[in-house]
Amino acid sequence: MTTLLALCDCNNFYASCERVFNPSLNGQPIVVLSNNDGCVIARSNEAKLLGIDMGEPFFAIRDLVEAKKVHAFSSNYTLYGDMSNRVMQTLSQFTPSIELYSIDECFLDLSNFYNKDLNAYAWEIKNTVLRWTGIPVSLGVAPTKALAKVANKLAKKSKKANGVLVLQEPEHIRKALEVTKIEDIWGIGGQYAKFLKKHQIHTAYEFTQANDSWVQKHMSIVGLRLLKELRGESCLELEEVMPPKKGICTSRGYGVKQTEFKYIQEATATYAAKCGRKLRKQKSCARFLTVFVETNRFCEKDKQYNNSRTIVLPVATNSDMELIKYADIALKSIYKPGYQYKKSGVILTEILPENQIQFDLLDTVDRVKHHKLMEVVDSLSGRFSRDIVKVATQGYNKSWHLRCERKSPCYTTSLNDIIIAYV
DNA sequence: TCTGGGGTCCTAGGACCC
DNA sequence: TCTGGGGTCCTAGGACCC
Numbered sequence: 001m002t003t004l005l006a007l008c009d010c011n012n013f014y015a016s017c018e019r020v021f022n023p024s025l026n027g028q029p030i031v032v033l034s035n036n037d038g039c040v041i042a043r044s045n046e047a048k049l050l051g052i053d054m055g056e057p058f059f060a061i062r063d064l065v066e067a068k069k070v071h072a073f074s075s076n077y078t079l080y081g082d083m084s085n086r087v088m089q090t091l092s093q094f095t096p097s098i099e100l101y102s103i104d105e106c107f108l109d110l111s112n113f114y115n116k117d118l119n120a121y122a123w124e125i126k127n128t129v130l131r132w133t134g135i136p137v138s139l140g141v142a143p144t145k146a147l148a149k150v151a152n153k154l155a156k157k158s159k160k161a162n163g164v165l166v167l168q169e170p171e172h173i174r175k176a177l178e179v180t181k182i183e184d185i186w187g188i189g190g191q192y193a194k195f196l197k198k199h200q201i202h203t204a205y206e207f208t209q210a211n212d213s214w215v216q217k218h219m220s221i222v223g224l225r226l227l228k229e230l231r232g233e234s235c236l237e238l239e240e241v242m243p244p245k246k247g248i249c250t251s252r253g254y255g256v257k258q259t260e261f262k263y264i265q266e267a268t269a270t271y272a273a274k275c276g277r278k279l280r281k282q283k284s285c286a287r288f289l290t291v292f293v294e295t296n297r298f299c300e301k302d303k304q305y306n307n308s309r310t311i312v313l314p315v316a317t318n319s320d321m322e323l324i325k326y327a328d329i330a331l332k333s334i335y336k337p338g339y340q341y342k343k344s345g346v347i348l349t350e351i352l353p354e355n356q357i358q359f360d361l362l363d364t365v366d367r368v369k370h371h372k373l374m375e376v377v378d379s380l381s382g383r384f385s386r387d388i389v390k391v392a393t394q395g396y397n398k399s400w401h402l403r404c405e406r407k408s409p410c411y412t413t414s415l416n417d418i419i420i421a422y423v
Numbered sequence: 424t425c426t427g428g429g430g431t432c433c434t435a436g437g438a439c440c441c
Numbered sequence: 442t443c444t445g446g447g448g449t450c451c452t453a454g455g456a457c458c459c
Contacts, residue, residue, distance in 0.1 A: 034445035059443040102441045189439050220451055
């Protein structure tokens with residue numbers, strides 16, 4: 001059977017989320033900022049038209065923002081996560097097989113609708129999502145994932161398509177590839193685009209005419225798969241079940257630079273606990289824990305120092321208390337006084353399912369107790385949708401916390417500011 | 424001019440994505 | 442003053458073994 005996939009993605013997702021609960025923002029330029037209000041990570045169409053680029057530092061466009069009355073928001077991931085769930089729920093009504101690809105993108109298997117009017121069906125999907133969630137989406141339909149991506153991009157770009165494009169006929173596919181620039185292909189980043197242009201390959205169509213072994217030699221098996229996908233041969237399966245993560249990382253720049261160990265310690269402990277929660281959510285444990293610290297690389301006059309330390313845990317764990325304990329040991333081994341620290345982070349690797357951990361006969365940790373405690377912590381945090389229970393090392397200090405002065409309310413989730421400390 | 428060879432495992436680094 | 446934070450996969454090359 002011929003396969004047909006749709007790629008559905010939310011238009012300017014974070015900006016659209018801000019709009020859903022504040023309709024007066026419709027038609028107004030909006031940007032959403034990264035953590036610490038650092039740079040632009042989402043823009044409404046109006047903001048794009050003002051020439052605001054993705055990833056631009058906020059301070060560099062502050063004048064423009066004021067002059068043009070651009071609404072700037074700190075990122076509100078609780079809100080975006082919740083809105084994402086609503087969109088995905090809605091999409092899953094239209095086909096039994098979907099792959100959640102990212103917070104704002106989803107592949108839908110439409111092979112069963114081969115004989116239907118796919119254009120009409122795609123429009124029905126688009127209209128329903130808008131009606132039920134308030135989020136505008138675009139759909140590209142084609143025989144492979146890479147082609148669906150191409151279709152989606154054109155669906156957004158073309159006035160005629162207006163957000164929905166079905167690429168089924170070979171001549172339509174060919175035309176779409178001819179107007180797609182090489183750097184706009186999913187899987188071709190800056191390096192490969194430069195390389196391919198050097199070899200006179202400027203469009204997706206020209207890429208499909210390239211030699212298989214030449215592509216594999218220079219772009220690895222990944223490039224070869226992409227080549228075949230663009231020719232219509234499916235190489236990337238729909239992944240309906242999200243595989244457990246193989247690495248988990250929590251890191252953030254501090255609101256202001258820190259020199260004192262104590263505050264870096266609190267921040268790092270907090271990141272370790274966040275990692276623990278992510279681990280438990282996917283019912284895994286980790287055996288390797290890495291802590292890193294960084295000074296501000298943009299600040300040339302500051303003395304620079306970056307370092308990291310990895311610790312092999314005696315027994316794989318997902319307990320906050322243990323993760324914090326080892327993160328602290330690692331941090332102490334790399335912290336050096338006299339530097340202006342800007343960022344630290346915790347990375348967990350060698351991740352395995354909770355029920356496959358190897359116990360150690362000399363283990364002194366009461367794992368049953370830890371497990372029960374974590375269950376309670378998670379259920380409380382789940383109910384109040386934030387970290388209301390913490391290990392004392394995480395501290396009460398706020399000096400290292402993120403700057404987020406422009407955050408919208410968490411419209412869809414409740415907020416309760418209760419802090420309970422345990423040791 | 425010649426310097427064994429083949430297999431496996433691990434890691435660092437590079438490419439990409441949203 | 443102010444410059445994000447997560448992830449994925451693949452390959453080359455070194456270490457080590459027989």
